[in-house]
Structures are given as structure tokens and as C-alpha cells.
Amino acid sequence: QSALTQPPSASGSPGQSVAISCTGTSSDIGMFNFVSWYQQQPGKAPKLIIYEVTKRPPGVPDRFSGSKSGNTASLTISGLRPEDDADYYCSSYAGSPNLYAFGIGTKVTVL
């Protein structure tokens, strides 16, 4: 299974914005509008924050937004808050044989 490419880290001060990229291929991100993003706090399970590229589940603040262009998806966190300090993983449907690819994760630090 090939992992999607994410930067290992990103940071910003409270109130600032941070964007995380997620690069795949024409067989996953480029082919399907099924990109999702997960937030994971230390020692906790992942939490879905974006699905189908741009949609937010109920209860997820609109500070979190997603987009896609070609083989690259992006997660933007606007108005950073201390509780946004976490690991973020992207994922894409990839079709057969390995149906879902995940990114390697990006550690977001709120300075």
C-alpha cells in the first residue's frame, strides 16, 4: 500500500491559519472525490473532520476546510486554537486492490 505524502510538521500561532497538503496519484486523489481528513490527539482514536474533500461532519467547526486540485488535497485550519495541536492524517479511496490510502501524518503545533 502506497502512503499519501504529507509534510511531517506545520505550525502557527493562535488565530493564524495553517494549510496541510496531501499528495497522491492519478489512481487515488486524482481519480476520486473521496478525500477525508482525521485529527488525532495523543493517545486517542482518530476523529473525522473532513470527508468527500470538503464536507464537515456535524460538530466540526467551520475553521476546518478541505479542497483538492489534481492529485493534491489540502486541509486548512483557520483561526488556530490551542486544541488544534494534534496529528492530522489524510486519506483517499484508491480502488482495487488496496481500497484506502492514508497519509503519513502531519504534526500541527500551535505555538
Added chain:
Amino acid sequence: EEQLVESGGGSVQPGGSLTLSCVASGFRFSDYYMHWVRQVPGKGLVWVSHINGDGSVIGYGDPVKGRFTISRDNARNTLYLEMRSLRVDDTAVYYCGRGGVPAAKDVWGQGTLLVVSS
């Protein structure tokens, strides 16, 4: 409250077997795809397997094909992962997740740790 609770993790020797369970509550279990995802501590997430609501559609990631078997018992609201021929690199926290939205997991359990070591 929609909830998933995994159990069955532990320590096993290479070549051994183990079955993980995931009990669902707070939603109609049989309506949903269910997934297993694993994570080596300190590393990224890796999709392991999925199964549809009635068990007729099943898929596996390459690292576990032929060794792991996913199943479900809708009467017991329980998802299973039977793991055989375990290897050291199967060591990970195993999460079950609900496929509640297209191609994503919207409810996750707390995870159960499998350690494969001699």
C-alpha cells in the same frame, strides 16, 4: 451515543493467531460498512479490511490478505478480525471504524493493542 469498543488484543508469538472483537452500540449496526485500521505506535494509519452491512462484500489490504479474516454478527452487533500467521510487523493498535459517510470512518473505537513478539 454511537460507540465502538474493541477487545481481544494482547501479546502473541510470531506464527500465532488471535481474534479481535468490536462491539457497536447506539446505532443500527447492520446498516453500515465496518472497517479495521491499524497504527504502529508513533506511526501512521493503515487500512486493514472492510465488510459491508450484510457481510457480502469484503476487502483486505495487501499486507494482511490470506492471513486475516473479517466477519460480523449483526445479531450481536459485533465485528471480528481473525488474525493468523501473525508477524512481528503486525504489531499495532487496531481500531474498528464505522463507514458512516462515503469512503470515510465517522465513528472509531478506542483501539486494542496487538504485540507480536518472541
